Structure formats: C-alpha cells, structure tokens
Amino acid sequence: MSAVIAEHDEHHDHGPAKGILRWIITTNHKDIGTMYLVFSLIMFFVGGTMALIIRAELFEPGLQFVDPQFFNSMTTMHALVMVFGAVMPAFVGLANWMIPMMIGAPDMALPRMNNMSFWMLVAGILLMASTLFMEGGGPAAGWTFYPPLVLQTGKAFPFAIFAVHLLGISSIMGAINIIATIFNMRAPGMGMMKMPLFVWTWLITAFLLIAVMPVFAGAVTMLLTDRFFDTSFFDAAGGGDPVLYQHIFWFFGHPEVYIMILPTFGVVSTIIPVFARKPLFGYTSMVWATGFIAFLSFIVWAHHMFTVGMPIAGELYFMYATILIAIPTGVKIFNWTATMWKGSMTFETPMLFSIAFVVLFTIGGFTGLMMSIAPSDLQYHDSYFIVAHFHYTLVPASIFVLMAAGYFWLPKWTGNMYNERIARLHFWLSAISINILFFPQHFLGLAGMPRRIPDYAVQFADWNMISSIGAFIYGFSQLLFVYIVIDTIRGGTGKATDEVWEDASKHSLEWTLPSPAPYHTFTTPPTKIPSEHLD
Amino acid sequence: MKKARQLFAGLALSIFGLGLAHADYTLNLxxxxxxxxxxxxxxxxxxxxxxxxxxxxxxxxxFYSIYHHRKSKGHKAEQFHHNxxxxxxxxxxxxxxxxxxxxxxxxxxxxxxxVQDADMSIKVTGWQWKWEYDYLDNGIHFFSSLDEASNKARQKGSGIDPKTVPHYLLNVDHPLVVPIRTKIRFLFTAADVIHSWWVPDLGWKKDANPGFINDAWTYIEKPGTYRGQCAELCGKDHGFMPIVVIAMEKEDYKQWVEQQKEAAAAEANAAEKSWTQEELVAKGETIYANNCASCHMPDGSGMPGTFPAIKGSPIVTGDIKQQIEIMFNGKGMMPAFGQMLNAVDFAAVATFIRNGLGNSVGDMVQPSEIAAMQNATAANDDTDEE
Structure with missing residues (x-):
C-alpha cells in the first residue's frame, strides 16, 4: 500500500520546496516536526550550558566565576529555556511528526497555523535570550517571576513579558491544532479508545495548555501594568497582594509541569509494549489515570505555597488533594511494570531509557509524595530537596523519554538505523551521571541548603562538588546524542526496515509506513487499525 | 612524659575536631x-x-521481570492486557x-x-538583605546582617578560603536571642520583596510578605545556637542573609535584655556628643561595607543600569540635605535607612561617602541632627496612629 501512496504523491507534485524556503514556509507536519525537534535540541544545549555555569559556580564554596545577580539570572533563564524552549517544543515536535502518522491522517488539521506557531516560538525564545544582553541583565527573579522582586528587573522586564506572551500564543496555537487534528482527522475505524496512548496523553495535554496559558499571560500582564501603569494588583500599599500572584501563577504552573510529563507517559506507554512484545497493560485505566491526573492538576496549585501563610483549612485541603495524585500516578507505574511482566523483553536503547524513566520517575514521585505532607514540606520547601525532586521528574523523566523517543523513531524518520553501541554508551553515561548529579541534592536539601544561592556554607561542600561532577559528565555525554543523530541522518549503520522493531506494526500505524516515511503519508486512510489492547 | 601527654591531648583534640567537622555533615533532616x-x-x-x-x-x-522475562532467555511473551x-x-x-x-x-x-497563649512576641521583618528583629514585649530592636568575616570572604576574588571562616555564610553581626522553654510567637513581614525565615532546627520556615503579617511559633527545649538562611529568592544577595538564633536559659536571657537596654542608652548618648569629620569617616567605612557595598559596590562604582555610582555622583557631591533625604527615606529599590541605622552610624556613613570613595566634598553631618530627624519621624508616626 505504501507504494501506492508514493505514486500518488508524485502525480500531484507535492514534494518539498527547494532550498531554505522549504523550511521557512513549510506547512508539512514532518518538516515542522523536524524544525521543532532540532530547535529544542539546540535549546537543550543552551539551557544546559546555563546549568553548567550554575554547577561550575557551585563546585566549591566561595564566588569564583559569576556575580550573584548573574547567577540568579542563570537559574531563571535555565528554567525558562528548558521549559519553554526545550521540553515543550520537543513534545510538540513529536506530536507533529507522530500524531498524524499514528491516527492515519495525511497532515495536521491546521497546517498554516502550525508553521506560524513554530516561528512564533523562535521569536519568543530569541527575544527572551536577548534580555541577557540588556542593561541591568536578564530577568533574575526565578522562572516564577514572583513580585515584588521581578518588578526590580532592569530594562529586560517588558521584553521578558512580551516573550512569555509570544511563547504562550505559540503553545495555544499548537494545542488547538493538536485537538483539531485528533478530533477530526482520525482514519475510519480509529475510535478514541483505539488511539495510541501518546495521542491520548497529548490530547489531554493540549486541553491543559489551552486552559492555563491564558492564565499565565494574564498574570504577567498584571505585572506589566503594576510596573508601568500604576495598578497595584500585587502591591499591598495599593490594596493588592503579592501572594495573589503566586495563586495565579501556580494555577498555571502546576498544570504546566504536567504538560511536560503527560506526553512523556504517552511515549513510554508506546515504547515499553514494543520491546516487551506485549500489549500495553491496562490501556483503559491508563487513559483514565491521565485524565484524572490532569483534573487534579487544577486543584492542587497551592501545595507550592505551604509556607506562604495560608489559613489552616487551605493548608489541609491542598495537602489532601495533593496526596491524591499518588493514586493515578501509582496506577501508571504498576501498569508499566505489568506490561513488562511475562513479556519477551529486549533492551535496545529506547527501552533502556524507558526503564530508567520508570525507575527514576518513581523516585521523583516518592519525593513528591513526601512533599505533599504539608508539615514536612515546611522543611523541604525552597531547599535543594525540591530541586532534586523536580529534576528527577524532569530530566530522567521527560528528557530521558525524549531521548528514548529520538532513538525509537529516528529510523522511521531517516530510514537509517542509529549506532546501537554508541547509543548504549550514551544511555549508561546519562543514567549514571544523572544520579551523581541529582541524588546528592536530596542530602543537601535535608541538611538545610536553600535553593537559588550562588554560594554556600562549607558543610555543603562535598555533595555540591559531587553533584557538579555529575553535571559535567551528564552535560558532555549528551554530545554523543548529537553525534548519533547526525550519523544516522548520513546513513547510520544501514537501512532500517519499514517495521524497524520486531512486530511493531501490531502496536501502531506509523510502522506500517515505509522507512523513511515519505513526505506525504496516509493521503488515503489506512484500512486496518491496530487494536491489540482490545483483542 | 609531659611532652607525650601533650601529644596525646593534641591528637585527641584533633580527632575530636574531626568528629565535630563530621557532625556538620548530615544526610538526613x-x-x-x-x-x-x-x-x-x-x-x-x-x-x-x-x-x-x-x-x-x-x-x-x-527487575525480576527484566531478568527472567527476556527474549535472550527464550521467554515467550504472554498477551494478557488487563486484570x-x-x-x-x-x-x-x-x-x-x-x-x-x-x-x-x-x-x-x-x-x-x-499560635495562641504565647509568652512573648518577636516581629521579624525581611529586608534586602538582612533581618530586622523587634521584641514587642520589651522594645529591643536591631538589625541582623551577615557577619564581617563571611562578607569579606564571599566577595568574588577575595582570595580568602571559606573553610578558614568560622560558620561561613551562617553567621551574623547581631544574633536573635531568645529564652528556652518559652512559647515565642513570631510575626513575619517584609519591607521590600518576599523573604522566608528558615531555621531547620525549629522545624519550619515561614514567608515574610511585604504588606502582610504571617505568624508562627516555637518552644525551644535546649540552649544552643541554631542557624538558618533566607529561603525565598529575594534578589542579588539572597544567599547572604543568614539567621542565627541563640537560645539561652531564662536567667541568662534576662541579663541579655538588661545589657541591650544599657547599650541603647549609651547609643543615645553617643548621638548627642559632637563628632569630628575624621571620626565619622573612620566609622563610616565599615558601615558602608556592611550596608551599602552590596549594591553600590565596595569602591562606590555601582552597577550601571541598576544601582547608581556613589563615586562622583551629583547627589553625593551636591547638596548634603538632598543626599540625607534620599538615604533617610529611600528611593526606588533603595530602602529607607532612616530607621534602619542608628543616628551615629547614619551620620558616619553619610559623611564617609562625601569624603571617601574618591569624593572629597569636605562637609559633614552631626549624629545629633539625624537623631532629631528620627525623633520627628517617630512623633509623626504616633500622630498618624491617633
């Protein structure tokens, strides 16, 4: 059937435009997906460099390399670049590439908007990065932009806020596109409960994005008017309240962290069954658990604010609601374990990264559970314990799974197999160094080291040094990934088969297409929909 | 024999010292x-x-599954998908x-x-980048900032090894002194941005929000020195505003209160006496280092775009009244030092910046003039409250 599709394309002459213009004006979901992925990989290294500046300064006590103000600006920009420049765009890139191919659609529903949302992302990130060179330095009040501190930002302030607006608009457009595609473009027979879990988790993520990005835009706009138009939303002297900002921000911020983790769950739920050679265990409960987690994400925001001085009823409510998150998350962990159980497993790099994800994300989940206990959180809050927690749920989770996704689908995208030996080296270096990097930070936090400080008391010296060593090993070993990607594009270790992985076409539609996937796919819808989890 | 004994004592002490160093090194809460x-x-x-x-x-x-249910061991996949x-x-x-x-x-x-039924109350105000303590029951009031030794060592390129500084970054000039076995209520607020008061040994932290008051309490069981830090990012020197709480027996605390009262009286007397310019400049140098240098830089060159330079500043080299007005009431990000420094320190630093850091205006202000301004402000506040 794939041959038919290829022929069909040639007849209508819908190949890519030539030269650089192909990329600027493209409306093809694969081209846009590639641009998103490449852009996010570049941003991963930009944000990573900032992290290494932070870890270099923290290598030993005393100030060696940077001024405290620049240090704060690094922690702020590292977070913004990683969240809005690396992780979110990477998942949008995967969505662009994979959702049409997984649901048997020829392209995204709104291709021109798709192009616009990518270039708006680039504009937003460039504007954000340019603030680093402005008078007074880049934003340095943390990625959370808490007032009144953020109002002390120099010339960069309005530019940073405008950048956030651009990124928000870009995300919202991307989300609308994904929802429109999933609701309208599914091949005949691709019922909602037959969709691969990656499509499901992205659908739910897209709704989260549409719900909360405008809230964030509103919050930063209020900051803007407070500074330039004499309003006092967050200024007690004018009848406002700085804590109000934190409520609005975390109403956005908590769903935001799930925006980064739900697609991760989707990718893992797609990869593990392929390498266990089994259907995903508990498909239906996975879908419901994802929905439940998304719902809970809207009603737990103030667990980021246990120390802010809430009434006791608020403290208790947010504690109970937060504890609840452990239940659907636990269900997911158990389902992945049960998917592996009695399978016939092989351990190619995507599977290795996915297993590491399940183990390390579980550790991040445990510390999350610990922090939901409000009285204990009064100790953990704003210490290195939380830094360890959220990096465990972001780096060995989202980033590892993005790497897994890269290795998993690279043969489908390029038509070539990647170098498995170097990829495994990349995996082992990453998996070991990430623990050297973040595990000691639990000890630092419990011992009393606050986060976001450029210098520390000498009793924190040893673990900081170990953590920094881990950071440098991790950072430099990511260059292997770049090497492998370039090598694979150039031919890798040989041609990939259409199915790439053994019996993969039983699991999802993209493996029924040729490798590399032609420029246009599913211009006629597929006839057979994989549904092994229902049989 | 004597020498041998000394040697043993020395060894024992150094082992004990090592033990102490390791006691600081903790893995757990x-x-x-x-x-x-x-x-x-x-x-x-x-x-x-x-x-x-x-x-x-x-x-x-x-891991059982990973070990046993692998293809290389010939395990065949079962196809169940729910239960x-x-x-x-x-x-x-x-x-x-x-x-x-x-x-x-x-x-x-x-x-x-x-927080009910507290025996005493202390109001804690967070400033960029120091803590202010107000004992509401006996009127004791002071600011607590990073101690001088740490402050010197923490400057970039200071050449001082932090390991040689006792309690590096966890020591202050004026620690908070409290009695043990007393229920102490803390009231938290802030003067500029949000701070957070955290002493791990007390078991909690609490945010200090500008314009609002939070409360918390403690009841310390045993005497000792307990250290902590600001936990909420509050700007450039967030990492350099530690907290030191000294908990002492009730009797000792009473003595301390008396000493503080005497010191306050002596301070008032010092403000009345007439000072020479040299005396003020000499005193002002340390006041500048502890209060002004973090923004305006130790050499007075400022940070272009954020913090103006002192060196050659038109305000500092111009009318002294205008300079004192800004120092006293604050401006933009600069806090109002009028109530933060005592009259002598205020006059000293005001005189120092006009006659140091490359400036040489040659005039001065007497502590008594500042004291008069402070009294006038205090009187105004009282009227406002009525």
Whole structure:
C-alpha cells in the first residue's frame, strides 16, 4: 500500500520546496516536526550550558566565576529555556511528526497555523535570550517571576513579558491544532479508545495548555501594568497582594509541569509494549489515570505555597488533594511494570531509557509524595530537596523519554538505523551521571541548603562538588546524542526496515509506513487499525 | 612524659575536631530542638520508609521481570492486557496507606498552626538583605546582617578560603536571642520583596510578605545556637542573609535584655556628643561595607543600569540635605535607612561617602541632627496612629 501512496504523491507534485524556503514556509507536519525537534535540541544545549555555569559556580564554596545577580539570572533563564524552549517544543515536535502518522491522517488539521506557531516560538525564545544582553541583565527573579522582586528587573522586564506572551500564543496555537487534528482527522475505524496512548496523553495535554496559558499571560500582564501603569494588583500599599500572584501563577504552573510529563507517559506507554512484545497493560485505566491526573492538576496549585501563610483549612485541603495524585500516578507505574511482566523483553536503547524513566520517575514521585505532607514540606520547601525532586521528574523523566523517543523513531524518520553501541554508551553515561548529579541534592536539601544561592556554607561542600561532577559528565555525554543523530541522518549503520522493531506494526500505524516515511503519508486512510489492547 | 601527654591531648583534640567537622555533615533532616521539629522529623521518616518499602516492592518486581522475562532467555511473551482484580487492589491499597499518612500529618499541621497563649512576641521583618528583629514585649530592636568575616570572604576574588571562616555564610553581626522553654510567637513581614525565615532546627520556615503579617511559633527545649538562611529568592544577595538564633536559659536571657537596654542608652548618648569629620569617616567605612557595598559596590562604582555610582555622583557631591533625604527615606529599590541605622552610624556613613570613595566634598553631618530627624519621624508616626 505504501507504494501506492508514493505514486500518488508524485502525480500531484507535492514534494518539498527547494532550498531554505522549504523550511521557512513549510506547512508539512514532518518538516515542522523536524524544525521543532532540532530547535529544542539546540535549546537543550543552551539551557544546559546555563546549568553548567550554575554547577561550575557551585563546585566549591566561595564566588569564583559569576556575580550573584548573574547567577540568579542563570537559574531563571535555565528554567525558562528548558521549559519553554526545550521540553515543550520537543513534545510538540513529536506530536507533529507522530500524531498524524499514528491516527492515519495525511497532515495536521491546521497546517498554516502550525508553521506560524513554530516561528512564533523562535521569536519568543530569541527575544527572551536577548534580555541577557540588556542593561541591568536578564530577568533574575526565578522562572516564577514572583513580585515584588521581578518588578526590580532592569530594562529586560517588558521584553521578558512580551516573550512569555509570544511563547504562550505559540503553545495555544499548537494545542488547538493538536485537538483539531485528533478530533477530526482520525482514519475510519480509529475510535478514541483505539488511539495510541501518546495521542491520548497529548490530547489531554493540549486541553491543559489551552486552559492555563491564558492564565499565565494574564498574570504577567498584571505585572506589566503594576510596573508601568500604576495598578497595584500585587502591591499591598495599593490594596493588592503579592501572594495573589503566586495563586495565579501556580494555577498555571502546576498544570504546566504536567504538560511536560503527560506526553512523556504517552511515549513510554508506546515504547515499553514494543520491546516487551506485549500489549500495553491496562490501556483503559491508563487513559483514565491521565485524565484524572490532569483534573487534579487544577486543584492542587497551592501545595507550592505551604509556607506562604495560608489559613489552616487551605493548608489541609491542598495537602489532601495533593496526596491524591499518588493514586493515578501509582496506577501508571504498576501498569508499566505489568506490561513488562511475562513479556519477551529486549533492551535496545529506547527501552533502556524507558526503564530508567520508570525507575527514576518513581523516585521523583516518592519525593513528591513526601512533599505533599504539608508539615514536612515546611522543611523541604525552597531547599535543594525540591530541586532534586523536580529534576528527577524532569530530566530522567521527560528528557530521558525524549531521548528514548529520538532513538525509537529516528529510523522511521531517516530510514537509517542509529549506532546501537554508541547509543548504549550514551544511555549508561546519562543514567549514571544523572544520579551523581541529582541524588546528592536530596542530602543537601535535608541538611538545610536553600535553593537559588550562588554560594554556600562549607558543610555543603562535598555533595555540591559531587553533584557538579555529575553535571559535567551528564552535560558532555549528551554530545554523543548529537553525534548519533547526525550519523544516522548520513546513513547510520544501514537501512532500517519499514517495521524497524520486531512486530511493531501490531502496536501502531506509523510502522506500517515505509522507512523513511515519505513526505506525504496516509493521503488515503489506512484500512486496518491496530487494536491489540482490545483483542 | 609531659611532652607525650601533650601529644596525646593534641591528637585527641584533633580527632575530636574531626568528629565535630563530621557532625556538620548530615544526610538526613534534623530532629531539631522543639517538639514540633521532632514531629516533623518523625513524619518525614514515616513517609520515607513507606516510600522505601513500596519502592523495593515495585523495583524488585520490575527487575525480576527484566531478568527472567527476556527474549535472550527464550521467554515467550504472554498477551494478557488487563486484570480488573489486580487493578482494583493496587488502587485501594495505596489509598489506604495515604489516608494513614494524612492523619498524623493533619495532627502536626494543626499543632503548628496554633499560635495562641504565647509568652512573648518577636516581629521579624525581611529586608534586602538582612533581618530586622523587634521584641514587642520589651522594645529591643536591631538589625541582623551577615557577619564581617563571611562578607569579606564571599566577595568574588577575595582570595580568602571559606573553610578558614568560622560558620561561613551562617553567621551574623547581631544574633536573635531568645529564652528556652518559652512559647515565642513570631510575626513575619517584609519591607521590600518576599523573604522566608528558615531555621531547620525549629522545624519550619515561614514567608515574610511585604504588606502582610504571617505568624508562627516555637518552644525551644535546649540552649544552643541554631542557624538558618533566607529561603525565598529575594534578589542579588539572597544567599547572604543568614539567621542565627541563640537560645539561652531564662536567667541568662534576662541579663541579655538588661545589657541591650544599657547599650541603647549609651547609643543615645553617643548621638548627642559632637563628632569630628575624621571620626565619622573612620566609622563610616565599615558601615558602608556592611550596608551599602552590596549594591553600590565596595569602591562606590555601582552597577550601571541598576544601582547608581556613589563615586562622583551629583547627589553625593551636591547638596548634603538632598543626599540625607534620599538615604533617610529611600528611593526606588533603595530602602529607607532612616530607621534602619542608628543616628551615629547614619551620620558616619553619610559623611564617609562625601569624603571617601574618591569624593572629597569636605562637609559633614552631626549624629545629633539625624537623631532629631528620627525623633520627628517617630512623633509623626504616633500622630498618624491617633
């Protein structure tokens, strides 16, 4: 059937435009997906460099390399670049590439908007990065932009806020596109409960994005008017309240962290069954658990604010609601374990990264559970314990799974197999160094080291040094990934088969297409929909 | 013989010293020195062990599967994909465990929230980048900033090894002194941005929000020195505003209160006497280093775009009245130093910046003039309250 599709394309002459213009004006979901992925990989290294500046300064006590103000600006920009420049765009890139191919659609529903949302992302990130060179330095009040501190930002302030607006608009457009595609473009027979879990988790993520990005835009706009138009939303002297900002921000911020983790769950739920050679265990409960987690994400925001001085009823409510998150998350962990159980497993790099994800994300989940206990959180809050927690749920989770996704689908995208030996080296270096990097930070936090400080008391010296060593090993070993990607594009270790992985076409539609996937796919819808989890 | 004894004593001391150094080096949350901090520690251990237990279960299952159910060992994949009973069990058991966790957590939370029947109250105000303490019951009032030794060592390129500085970054010029076995209520607020007051040994931290008041309490069981830091990012020197609490026996605390009162009286006298320009400049140099240098830089060159330079500044080299007005009431990000420094220190630093840091205006201001301004402001505040 794939041959038919290829022929069909040639007849209508819908190949890519030539030269650089192909990329600027493209409306093809694969081209846009590639641009998103490449852009996010570049941003991963930009944000990573900032992290290494932070870890270099923290290598030993005393100030060696940077001024405290620049240090704060690094922690702020590292977070913004990683969240809005690396992780979110990477998942949008995967969505662009994979959702049409997984649901048997020829392209995204709104291709021109798709192009616009990518270039708006680039504009937003460039504007954000340019603030680093402005008078007074880049934003340095943390990625959370808490007032009144953020109002002390120099010339960069309005530019940073405008950048956030651009990124928000870009995300919202991307989300609308994904929802429109999933609701309208599914091949005949691709019922909602037959969709691969990656499509499901992205659908739910897209709704989260549409719900909360405008809230964030509103919050930063209020900051803007407070500074330039004499309003006092967050200024007690004018009848406002700085804590109000934190409520609005975390109403956005908590769903935001799930925006980064739900697609991760989707990718893992797609990869593990392929390498266990089994259907995903508990498909239906996975879908419901994802929905439940998304719902809970809207009603737990103030667990980021246990120390802010809430009434006791608020403290208790947010504690109970937060504890609840452990239940659907636990269900997911158990389902992945049960998917592996009695399978016939092989351990190619995507599977290795996915297993590491399940183990390390579980550790991040445990510390999350610990922090939901409000009285204990009064100790953990704003210490290195939380830094360890959220990096465990972001780096060995989202980033590892993005790497897994890269290795998993690279043969489908390029038509070539990647170098498995170097990829495994990349995996082992990453998996070991990430623990050297973040595990000691639990000890630092419990011992009393606050986060976001450029210098520390000498009793924190040893673990900081170990953590920094881990950071440098991790950072430099990511260059292997770049090497492998370039090598694979150039031919890798040989041609990939259409199915790439053994019996993969039983699991999802993209493996029924040729490798590399032609420029246009599913211009006629597929006839057979994989549904092994229902049989 | 004597020498041998000295040698042994020396060895014993150095081993003891090593032991002390290792005592600082902790992996786990402190038990602290109050009942609440012990409760928090117990909750922490309980949830930690639950996590360890569940983790071992999950990981063992997973690794058993990874080891045995692999293709290379010839294991054939079974094709089951759900089991309602198992799924219900692994939803209900965690729910039960979590409810079991929530009960003691609620109890501790309620206890921490109850600030009633306090024996004394201390108002804590966060400033960029120091703490202000107001003893509401006896009028003692002072600011607490990073101590001089740490402050010198922490400057970029200072060449001082932090390991040689005692309690590097965890020491202050004026520690908070409190009695033990007394229920102390703390009221938290801030003068500029949000700060957070955290002493791990007390078992909690609390944010200090500008324009609002938060409360918390403690009841310290044993005398000692307990150190902590600001926990909420509050700008450039967030990492350099430590907290030191000295808890002492009630009798010792009473003595300390008396000393503070005498010192306050002596300070008032010093403000009345007439000072020479040289005396003020000499005194002003340290005041500048501790209060002004973090923004305006140790050499007065400022940070272009954020903090103006002192050196050659038209205000500092111009009318002294205007300069004092800005220092006294603050401007933009600059806090109002009028109530933060005593009259002598204020006059000293005001005179120093006009005659140091490359400026040489040649005039001065007497502490008594500042004291008069302070009294006038205080009188105004009183009228406002009426």
């Amino acid at each position: 402190t038990e602290g020195v109050t009942k609440v901090s012990k409760d928090v520690h117990d909750l922490h251990m309980l949830i930690l062990w639950i996590c360890v237990f569940v983790g071992i279960g999950v990981f063992c299952t997973m 309602t009973t198992v799924e219900i069990i692994w939803t209900i058991i965690p729910t039960a465990i979590l409810i079991g966790m929530a009960i003691p957590a609620t109890k501790t939370m309620l206890e921490m929230d109850d």
